[in-house]
Amino acid sequence: MPMITLSDIPARGGSPFTPAMGVFLLALSTAPFSLPAVGLYQYLGIEVAIWLIVALGFNLLFGYIGLHSFGHGAYLGIGAYAFGLFQQEIAVSLWGGLLAAISAATIAGGIVAAFISHRRGIYYALMTIAFGQIFWFCAIKLHGVTGGEDGLLGIPRPDFVLGPIRFSLADNTSLYWFSAVLLALVAIGLWRLVNAPFGRVLQAIRQNETRARFVGYDVWRIKWLTFTLSAAFAGLAGGLFSMAQESAYPDVMSLHQSGLIVMMILVGGGLVSFWGPVLGVILYFVARDVIGGITETWLLWFGLMFVIMVMSRPEGIAGLIHVARTRLGHAPAGRSAPKPTEV
Amino acid sequence: MFELVPHIINGLTLGLLFALIALGFTLIVGVMEVINLAHGAMFALGAYFAMTTIGGGWFGGTEFGQWWLTLPIGTRYAIGVIVGPLMAAGAGMILELCLRPTYGKAPLYGLLLTFGAALVIEEIIRLSWGTGEQSLPVPQAINGAFFMGGLIFSKYKFFAAGFAIIAIFGVWAFLEKTPYGAIIKAGAHDSEMVRALGYDLSKLRLLVFGFGAALAGLAGTVMAPIWGLRPHIGIDVIIPAFLIIVVGGVGSFWGAVIAAVLVGLSVGITGAYAPAWSMLSMYLLLIAIVGFRARGLLGRKSALEN
Numbered sequence: 001m002p003m004i005t006l007s008d009i010p011a012r013g014g015s016p017f018t019p020a021m022g023v024f025l026l027a028l029s030t031a032p033f034s035l036p037a038v039g040l041y042q043y044l045g046i047e048v049a050i051w052l053i054v055a056l057g058f059n060l061l062f063g064y065i066g067l068h069s070f071g072h073g074a075y076l077g078i079g080a081y082a083f084g085l086f087q088q089e090i091a092v093s094l095w096g097g098l099l100a101a102i103s104a105a106t107i108a109g110g111i112v113a114a115f116i117s118h119r120r121g122i123y124y125a126l127m128t129i130a131f132g133q134i135f136w137f138c139a140i141k142l143h144g145v146t147g148g149e150d151g152l153l154g155i156p157r158p159d160f161v162l163g164p165i166r167f168s169l170a171d172n173t174s175l176y177w178f179s180a181v182l183l184a185l186v187a188i189g190l191w192r193l194v195n196a197p198f199g200r201v202l203q204a205i206r207q208n209e210t211r212a213r214f215v216g217y218d219v220w221r222i223k224w225l226t227f228t229l230s231a232a233f234a235g236l237a238g239g240l241f242s243m244a245q246e247s248a249y250p251d252v253m254s255l256h257q258s259g260l261i262v263m264m265i266l267v268g269g270g271l272v273s274f275w276g277p278v279l280g281v282i283l284y285f286v287a288r289d290v291i292g293g294i295t296e297t298w299l300l301w302f303g304l305m306f307v308i309m310v311m312s313r314p315e316g317i318a319g320l321i322h323v324a325r326t327r328l329g330h331a332p333a334g335r336s337a338p339k340p341t342e343v
Numbered sequence: 344m345f346e347l348v349p350h351i352i353n354g355l356t357l358g359l360l361f362a363l364i365a366l367g368f369t370l371i372v373g374v375m376e377v378i379n380l381a382h383g384a385m386f387a388l389g390a391y392f393a394m395t396t397i398g399g400g401w402f403g404g405t406e407f408g409q410w411w412l413t414l415p416i417g418t419r420y421a422i423g424v425i426v427g428p429l430m431a432a433g434a435g436m437i438l439e440l441c442l443r444p445t446y447g448k449a450p451l452y453g454l455l456l457t458f459g460a461a462l463v464i465e466e467i468i469r470l471s472w473g474t475g476e477q478s479l480p481v482p483q484a485i486n487g488a489f490f491m492g493g494l495i496f497s498k499y500k501f502f503a504a505g506f507a508i509i510a511i512f513g514v515w516a517f518l519e520k521t522p523y524g525a526i527i528k529a530g531a532h533d534s535e536m537v538r539a540l541g542y543d544l545s546k547l548r549l550l551v552f553g554f555g556a557a558l559a560g561l562a563g564t565v566m567a568p569i570w571g572l573r574p575h576i577g578i579d580v581i582i583p584a585f586l587i588i589v590v591g592g593v594g595s596f597w598g599a600v601i602a603a604v605l606v607g608l609s610v611g612i613t614g615a616y617a618p619a620w621s622m623l624s625m626y627l628l629l630i631a632i633v634g635f636r637a638r639g640l641l642g643r644k645s646a647l648e649n
Contacts (some may be wrong), residue, residue: 059406066453115630119637122450127590127633130626133582137623148348256578259458266455300466308458311444 020275025185028180031171040289042172043200046244048285049179050237053186055277056266057233062262063270063277064194065226066206068125070258071132075105075231077139077253079238084152085145094158094169098239104234106133106228113227117220122207132258137252151249155242169243179240186233192273202226260284263306269318276318283317347615349494354611355498355604359507360566360605364580365587366514366596367558373430373594375532375552377445377453379465381438382559382584383577384432384464389560390567390576391472393427394479413469428560434464435556439549461577479567503565510561511600518596527551529595586629592642 027034031045083097084102086142090096109194116127125285146152157169160178183231193199206218213219227302243250251257254307265271268280284302313319364386397419399411438460445452449537485502488495499637518524530537530547540545563576570576587606591598606625614621633639 068454076512122593123589123633123637125454126585129582130586130629134623135624137620137626141619141623168541255582256575263456263458297470299465300463300470303459303466305464306455307441307463310452310456310459311441314445314448314455 011191012076017068019287021187021191024275024278028184029167030178032176033123040286043244044285044289045176046172046179046240048181048281049176050240050244051261051264051281051285052183052278053179053237053260054234055268055270055281056186057069057237059265059274059277060190060194060202060233061226061230062265063197063272064202065223067227068121068224068262068275069128069129069227069230070255070262071126071130071135072234072261073255073257074132074135074253075109075234076238076241077248077250078104078108078135080245080248080252081139081152081234081238082145083239083242084155086154087155087158092156092158094160097158097243098236101172101231101239101242102235106232106237109231109235110224110228111206112231113224117227118221125331128198129255132253132308133255136250136255139253146248146250149250151247153247155246155248157243157246163230175244179244182236182240186236192275196304242252266314267306267309267316269316269320272315272322273318276316347612348609349496350615351608352496352611353500353614354535355606356504356507356607357610358481358604358607360562361502361583361587361607362600363507363510363562363565364559364584365591365599365603366511367555368526368561368584369588369591369594369596369599370514370558370586371552374527375442375453375548376450377440377442378450378585379455379456379555380455380581381461381464381554381577382457382555382581383558383581384461384468385435385556385577386563386580386596387468387572387577388434388464388567388575389427389431389557390479390563390572391468392430392560393423393564393610394567394601395472395476395573396426396479397423415472415482416480417484420480420482424561424564427564428557431560431563432557434555435559436549436553438556439552439613442552443545461581465574465577472572472574474574477572479572481568485565499568503569506565507562514558515596579605583625586625588639590629590632590639595639595641598639598641 025318028049032042034044035045047083054072058069058072061069061072079101083101086093086097086100090100112128112131115131116124119127139151141147142148157175159166159168167174169178185319194202201212201217201222204215204217205222236253238248241252264280264284265277266280267283268278269276270280287302287305288298291301295301315322344434364382367385368379368382371377371382397416399408399419416571438457441460442453442456445456479501485498488497490496518528526537526542526547530542530544533543537547563580567581570579583606587599589604590606591600591602608630609628610621613624636642
């Protein structure tokens with residue numbers, strides 16, 4: 001069976017009200033009740049929500065435009081540090097902190113993107129690794145600013161203030177609701193974005209960069225914008241991360257963590273579906289908690305599962321679901337036009 | 344200037360060992376167009392297997408194990424230096440078999456598969472050898488320090504550097520002077536043509552992967568007494584190797600060697616002024632060189648750019 005790609009699973013226009021989005025929002029709004037019901041805990045919901053923001057933003061770069069970045073943990077870390085530093089040095093403020101997290105990651109991402117946007121393929125991946133390692137290294141070595149290997153500790157969880165509404169985010173349930181609302185906004189926004197003409201251009205660049213340039217698109221600028229955007233989403237997630245952990249530390253910026261992000265997206269099927277990253281992140285965290293509860297070496301089994309998946313079905317879970325639906329005859333009608341060949 | 348001499352020598356040693364790691368890596372990239380992220384894991388496997396061989400861990404308390412430990416450490420070390428790379432080669436060949444379904448697809452899949460394999464091997468190392476830091480024993484003759492011109496040098500570093508030079512020239516001679524080397528290079532240049540000439544391409548790939556992994560294992564065995572052994576050492580060495588390949592130009596033999604020595608020197612000399620920041624210098628070197636020469640020092644166009 002030939003490999004399917006993101007463009008082969010037809011999107012239903014730009015309306016965000018698709019069945020998948022409905023299921024997603026339903027799962028999001030029932031998680032605080034269903035998680036304890038199946039024996040998991042509230043904090044897991046926050047973690048999954050944070051990584052989903054990273055993964056959905058990252059898939060804009062990885063899946064849609066096809067630029068393989070292996071240093072994306074760095075922007076999450078930068079967001080986390082910016083949030084923490086804002087709380088500790090300037091003012092205890094939720095919106096200020098999140099704004100600082102997003103802007104810091106956007107600026108860092110924008111600078112890096114300016115250096116690498118004229119690269120392709122493996123050289124692009126290598127440059128993202130090099131820049132990611134530089135940020136990680138600086139986070140460890142700049143003791144005065146980042147607190148070295150221990151990181152920033154005791155970051156407060158500021159109250160949610162919006163006009164007259166004010167409530168505390170100190171307990172995990174309210175922080176979950178806050179993260180879930182942000183995630184829902186991110187998911188709807190990204191869904192609109194990838195189904196807008198902009199999303200089509202991204203896919204055109206993935207399929208053939210040279211041809212997209214000849215058609216008249218400013219490929220460099222679009223690549224720059226996509227990288228910066230996905231760094232901004234990682235920064236937002238980083239701000240939430242430092243609230244959730246009440247600390248920021250260099251571990252999340254390591255190559256290992258960046259590789260895990262790629263792994264989650266690929267296992268879920270980010271290359272073939274908008275929802276792939278969602279499936280992958282959920283599978284990763286559930287595997288970590290369920291297999292991790294049975295054996296210390298859960299990463300061994302997750303790694304093996306990943307290897308087998310790349311060998312047999314590199315389209316991931318989303319690809320499997322697509323194949324199953326096609327076999328059962330429930331899939332939306334396939335396209336009759338000949339498929340563009342990937343280069 | 345004179346104070347810099349030990350740092351330059353340290354840097355050169357480091358560079359030569361980096362070159363050894365990078366050679367196996369560049370061989371696999373050149374012939375198979377697979378970015379083998381598990382190369383660092385092969386490095387670690389080689390070192391761990393050599394350590395177990397030297398320490399007699401295979402035989403436990405059996406009579407043979409007792410006898411084994413009465414052998415002089417020099418002999419056991421020499422056997423370890425052979426067994427470590429051989430075991431790494433075996434692991435590399437198994438990995439190549441797993442990689443076969445990804446041939447003909449985007450290079451991303453090979454890269455991801457080897458990333459997963461690296462995770463798995465790291466966990467296996469944790470399971471079988473424990474998570475702690477361990478060390479590889481070294482014969483007395485090449486251990487310790489000596490004085491020269493009022494400076495202290497480690498004997499083992501000189502041994503390792505000499506070993507690396509011999510190994511680099513060995514690999515060069517193998518690739519340039521033997522018919523096998525000619526087939527491997529031809530396979531890197533035009534695999535279709537090599538197949539058409541009647542060579543068994545899948546066997547060639549298996550052997551190249553094994554050979555590359557053996558080089559990684561050899562580097563691990565020689566490097567372990569300097570760096571120590573920990574399960575995540577694979578991730579620590581894969582980054583410099585990766586970087587060297589890009590600086591030197593993907594698939595270029597002398598490019599890799601020159602880049603490795605450059606990286607070693609820059610780490611060594613930065614170490615003299617700002618030890619905490621020494622590892623950062625190689626990333627800056629990468630950005631500086633690749634910023635000006637997109638394909639590295641001696642690189643050619645390759646399929647991995649698409």
